[in-house]
Amino acid sequence: MKYLLAGAMSAALMIGAAYAEDKVIEMSFSHDLPTQHPLHSQGFQVWADSIREASHGTLDISFFPAGQLGKAEDEYDIAKYGIADFVWANPGHTPGRFPIMALGELPFFISSGLGGTQAMNEWYAEYKDQEMGDVKFCVVHLHDPGTLHSTSEIRTPADMKGKTIRPANGTIGRLVQSMGGSSVQVGPSEAREVLERGAADGITFPWRSISIFGMDDVVHYHLDMPLYVTNFIIAMNKDRYESLSESQQQVIDDHCSPEWGAKIAAGWVEFDNEGKRLFQESPEHHVLELTDEELTQWKDASSFLLEDWKANVTAKGLDADAIYNAFVERLEAHDAKF
Structure with missing residues (x-):
């Protein structure tokens, strides 16, 4: 027994020594949400605290919320060009740029x-490097299905x-246009003003989150009706x-997993369920x-x-049916297929 204890203590000391040699790194995390959003307090902050603890204090993340470092549609490039170390981004804000991931945006598809978060992380692991290879892709997460909220x-x-x-x-946006409507793309922080002055008649958004803004x-x-979900990513x-x-890289890798994707999303899902x-x-x-x-009629x-979607992916030289079927298989495995 004493040899086991001695071995455990020795291993702990070796791990501690490894981190003791690491310098403390201050890192930035950009997103466009207000700090009262459950994703910030129950998702991002919990994730960052766990990284700090797992790295023995050598990785410290500071937040720049509410679009301080750029617009919502620019978040991916904020990570790509190093304006921030981490970002939370909606790839759907730049249509056509990430055609594989856009599969998760299809209406009446994910329940x-x-x-869906677990399924998408498992499925997208095969494609992340070819589609988002200019960043360190960490996780993707979803919200529970959102709907259309309107002024009339x-x-x-x-x-x-x-x-x-x-x-x-x-x-x-393409769905709206196909029905004879038009779309206006602004971040959630600007959406209230656009609706209030009549520049928009409605918004697709998760249920309770509209109250935050x-x-x-x-x-x-x-x-x-459960119209859609949106894919959100954390990228570095x-x-x-x-x-x-x-x-330190191992700590980051350990926090870029399907399980962490679900942990990050959980507080928001619970909040919106009300x-x-x-x-x-x-x-x-x-x-x-x-x-x-x-x-x-909506379906x-x-x-x-x-x-x-299949045509867009096929045009990239990819097997759209195989990619689609692989995602459906993961969704069904997690009981998340509509």
Whole structure:
């Protein structure tokens, strides 16, 4: 027994000595969310604290929230060019740039934020280097399905004609345009102003999160349907990662996993699960329950997007059917396929 204890103590001392040789690295993390968003406090902060602890204090992450370092659509390049060491980004803000990952944006496709997060991390591991090789890809996470919130009643695809919508991503933007509407792409922090001054008639967004940005004062109609999810990534500047010691790189690698993706998303998923109930109980809000026929109209109207996705991926010289089937297999394994 004493030999086992001695061995354990020796191993601990060796690990401690390895980190003792590492210099303390101050790193920056850019995102466009307010600090009161559950992703910041229950996701990013928990993740950063765990990195600090696992590195014995040698990796310390400071946050630059609310778009301090750039616009939401620029976050990926903020990591690529080293303006920040880490970013949280929505790849869908730059349509066409990441065609493989865009598969996760298809309407009526993913039913669970947490299961979908696990599935997407496992599936995308094969493609991350070819599609996002200019950064150190860490994790992707989703939210539970969001819907359309609007300033006036919209029930069917026909009601979208002439409407201007702030879409969650490029895929939803194409859907809006196919229905005769138009899209305006702004970050969530700017969306309330756009809605308030009538430059947009609605927004696709997770249920409760609209209240964080004050949009619930403007949009009072909410479609009761699981329209879409959005892919969000944490990425790291590649040069910064390669400048770390082997032990520090291992800490980062350990925090770039499907399990950590789910941990980061969990607080947001729990927060948003209350959203629909709160709106149903509010006399100022109208949660619109659709008939089976109306829901079918939305599904039929969006069905072309899968073929569009396949065409875009095939044009890159990739096997779209194989990529699609691999993702479906992972979604089904995590009970996250719509």
